[in-house]
Amino acid sequence: MSDHDCTIRELVGTTAAVPAGELDPVLTDPDTGQRLHPQRASAPESVETAVATAWAAHAGGVWSDLPRGERAAALRRLHTELASRTEELARADSLDTGVPRATTAALIGAVAQLLDLGATQIEDGFEHTEQLSSAGACDQWRLPWGPAAVFIPWNAPSHLAIVKTSYALVAGCPVIVKPSEWAPHFSGVFADAVRAALPPGVVQIVHGDRTVGEAIVGDERIAAVSYTGGVAGGMAVAEACGRLLKPVDLELSGNNPVVVLPGEEPKAVVEQVVTAMLTLNGQYCIGPRRLIVPEAEVEDYLAALGPVLDAVRIGRTTDPDAQLGPLSHEPHRRRIDDQLAEFAARGCEVRRYGRLPDASGHFVAPAVVLTDPAPELREEIFGPVLQVRTYRELDDAITTANDHPYGLGGYVFGTDREAARAVGRRLRAGLVRLNSAYGPPDADPVASMWGVSGLGELGTWQGPAFFTGARFVG
Numbered sequence: 001m002s003d004h005d006c007t008i009r010e011l012v013g014t015t016a017a018v019p020a021g022e023l024d025p026v027l028t029d030p031d032t033g034q035r036l037h038p039q040r041a042s043a044p045e046s047v048e049t050a051v052a053t054a055w056a057a058h059a060g061g062v063w064s065d066l067p068r069g070e071r072a073a074a075l076r077r078l079h080t081e082l083a084s085r086t087e088e089l090a091r092a093d094s095l096d097t098g099v100p101r102a103t104t105a106a107l108i109g110a111v112a113q114l115l116d117l118g119a120t121q122i123e124d125g126f127e128h129t130e131q132l133s134s135a136g137a138c139d140q141w142r143l144p145w146g147p148a149a150v151f152i153p154w155n156a157p158s159h160l161a162i163v164k165t166s167y168a169l170v171a172g173c174p175v176i177v178k179p180s181e182w183a184p185h186f187s188g189v190f191a192d193a194v195r196a197a198l199p200p201g202v203v204q205i206v207h208g209d210r211t212v213g214e215a216i217v218g219d220e221r222i223a224a225v226s227y228t229g230g231v232a233g234g235m236a237v238a239e240a241c242g243r244l245l246k247p248v249d250l251e252l253s254g255n256n257p258v259v260v261l262p263g264e265e266p267k268a269v270v271e272q273v274v275t276a277m278l279t280l281n282g283q284y285c286i287g288p289r290r291l292i293v294p295e296a297e298v299e300d301y302l303a304a305l306g307p308v309l310d311a312v313r314i315g316r317t318t319d320p321d322a323q324l325g326p327l328s329h330e331p332h333r334r335r336i337d338d339q340l341a342e343f344a345a346r347g348c349e350v351r352r353y354g355r356l357p358d359a360s361g362h363f364v365a366p367a368v369v370l371t372d373p374a375p376e377l378r379e380e381i382f383g384p385v386l387q388v389r390t391y392r393e394l395d396d397a398i399t400t401a402n403d404h405p406y407g408l409g410g411y412v413f414g415t416d417r418e419a420a421r422a423v424g425r426r427l428r429a430g431l432v433r434l435n436s437a438y439g440p441p442d443a444d445p446v447a448s449m450w451g452v453s454g455l456g457e458l459g460t461w462q463g464p465a466f467f468t469g470a471r472f473v474g
Contacts, residue, residue, distance in 0.1 A: 007092055009188035010042045011205040012050045016191045019207045020046070023181060030098035030326040031316040031361040039181040041208035047215050050176055050204045054147035055221040057174040057201040064144050064172035066199075072119035074198055075169060079115035081193035082162065086112070088189045089158040094317035096183035097155055098326035098362060099280050101317050104158070111159050117460065118170040126170060126464060131474065138474020144172035145247060146223030148467050149216045151237070153228045154183035154328055155283040155382075161190055163463070164226050165203055171467035173224065177205045178213060180229070182329055210236075217241060224467055225249070228285075231452050238455065249466045250454035251285065254408025255380040257401035258288045259423055261394070261414035266297070266304035269413045273386070274308050276411075276437035278366070281325050282384030286409035286431060289380055290371075292397050295390040302351075302368070302388070309353035309366045316359065324354070324384055326362040333362045336383045340367060346374035378404040394423070402428045407450025409433070430458065 009016045021041035028035055042050075057063060063071065082089070090105035097104070131138040148171075150164035161177055168175045179187055187205050194203045206212060210233075217225055217240045226249040227237045234252040241248035260269055276288050293301045315322030327333045344350050352365040366384040371377065381387070391397035401410065410429035414420035417434065424432040430447030433439045446459035456466060 006037055007186075007188035008040050008184045008207065009191045009205065010046060010050075010207055011187075011191040011194060011203070012042075012046050013053050013204070014195065014200045016188070016195065019043070021208065023209055025181070027096075027182070027184075028330060029095065029361070030328060031318070031359060033330065033360045033362065039207075039209070040184060041181070041212060042206040044215070047206050047208075047212055050206050051147070051216065051219050051221050053201040054174040054176055054204060057199075058144070058146045058223075062199055063169070063174055063202045068122050068125070071169070071172075072122045075115045075119040075122065075166070078193060078197035079112050079119075081196045082112045082115070082190075083109065085189050085193055089186050092185035092189060093156070093158050093183070094325070096157055096185050097280065097283065097328045098317060099283070100315070100319060100322040100325045102320055102322075103280070107156070108158050108162070111162050114163060114166045118166045118464070121170050121461075121464065127172065127468070133474055135474070138472065141471040141473065142171070142465065142468040143471055144223075145467060145469055146173065147176065147221055148173040148224045148226065149176045149178060149222045151213065151225070151227040151229060151233075152177060152179045152183070154180035155280055155285070157183040158186040158190065160228055161186065164228075167463035168226075168467045169198075169202070170464040173467045174201065175203045176216060176222070177203065178216060179205070179207060181207065181209050213237070214240065217246075218244075220244060222246070226466065227251075234454060235452075247466065247469075249456035251449055251456070251458070252406075252408070252452060252454040253380045253382070254285055254406045254429070254453045255289045255378060255404045256286060256406075256409040256411070256429065257290045257292055257427065258411040258413065259397050259401050259427070260291070260293045260301075261412070261416070261419060261423070262294045262297070264413050264415060266300045270301065270304040270308055272413070272435070272437045273411070274305070274312075277386055278312065278324050278384055279437075281327060282366075283328060283382055288386065288411055290387045290389055290401070292389045292391060292400050295392050298388065298390050302370075305368055305386070306351075306353065309368070312354045312366055314354050314363060314365070315357055316361070324366065326359075327364055327383060328362070330362050332382070333364055336364055336381060336385065339379070339381050340369065340385065343369050343371060343374055343377060346377065348373050375400075375403065380406065398423065398426050402426075405452045408453035409447075429453075 019040040023039035093104040410427040410432040
């Protein structure tokens with residue numbers, strides 16, 4: 001093991017400590033492959049104390065009964081505390097995900113501003129509106145379900161911990177944060193910020209594998225669950241919540257299609273697609289996975305992809321110029337290699353690009369796979385890999401785009417925006433971008449998770465709304 005300074009902390013009540021338990025898998029440095037330390041797990045008594053503390057905070061109104069101004073001020077304090085720790089959080093996230101530090105820092109800095117938006121939502125009376133009826137005044141409330149459990153994936157740990165915590169706090173819920181056992185290092189810094197900004201017991205952190213997750217989700221005192229992760233884990237969470245009729249929000253995987261209309265400029269399309277493809281080292285739930293182009297134009301797109309991907313700078317997380325870092329952990333890198341090998345065994349050409357650094361970390365070269373010979377392989381490849389499919393008629397392209405069980409995201413490229421919009425309407429996905437990697441900055445989308453991509457909706461208002469129930473008095 002290395003002499004790495006472990007920053008994993010559980011936060012139970014007011015006490016932050018290294019979790020007592022160890023799991024078999026060992027965390028490694030993605031840049032070097034060096035072994036760091038075993039994954040950690042909170043003891044059963046710590047999990048029980050955290051749940052009991054969250055329930056007591058809810059029942060006693062420790063958070064939800066505070067005046068709006070005090071809750072809004074606390075969210076702004078949390079923003080300030082997290083912003084002052086951006087570099088520490090970025091360092092931790094890069095260690096866990098392999099994403100270059102410049103990217104993790106920018107992402108954390110941007111998403112922390114969501115807490116200011118949340119403070120404004122509280123001040124604006126998110127939870128209450130008054131209606132006038134013929135009988136007099138009536139009240140429409142959105143009230144917190146109760147203690148909420150939020151499960152954080154390994155690909156964007158600080159980012160999603162901030163997002164989910166913000167939403168739950170706006171709603172008035174005490175929160176238990178459960179990081180992925182593969183990406184726990186942000187938790188110590190996050191715990192310090194929470195303790196400096198919020199009342200005790202309002203936000204807590206526990207660690208562990210499925211055993212800890214099952215204990216939290218199955219506890220009747222946990223009133224709502226928000227989970228981001230893989231399909232298998234999401235289905236297990238949904239099943240457990242279903243037995244208790246407990247509200248559950250799931251954002252899972254997506255094998256997101258990119259439909260390109262005939263006659264587009266390949267270089268312009270490729271520029272946008274590769275930008276999105278490399279986001280978070282390809283470990284981006286809503287990133288493009290399958291490029292679907294006219295059969296007569298496929299060689300033009302392959303010719304455009306080659307130089308762009310060959311020029312991608314692959315480097316360590318500390319390289320300020322790196323466009324693509326190592327993958328999060330070695331089992332994940334091996335999984336992608338196995339998926340590519342399966343495509344090759346089915347007769348698909350696999351093209352790799354770029355130059356790997358002289359390092360023993362979890363690096364993988366960007367790849368393009370010509371997948372027409374194996375349409376039955378429909379599982380997402382969660383990395384810097386782009387599958388290329390062809391079509392002759394536009395209806396065939398839409399059939400190909402929808403020929404998978406997922407429904408998270410999609411992309412359409414077409415100079416004729418109305419034609420592109422019409423195609424986007426037919427894709428089975430919650431968020432469909434037109435002619436862009438990320439969409440217009442002034443748009444305010446609301447998107448559902450379709451198929452096995454999950455349950456619930458994404459949106460700045462939908463996040464807090466999930467953690468509340470409606471009550472009408474009048």
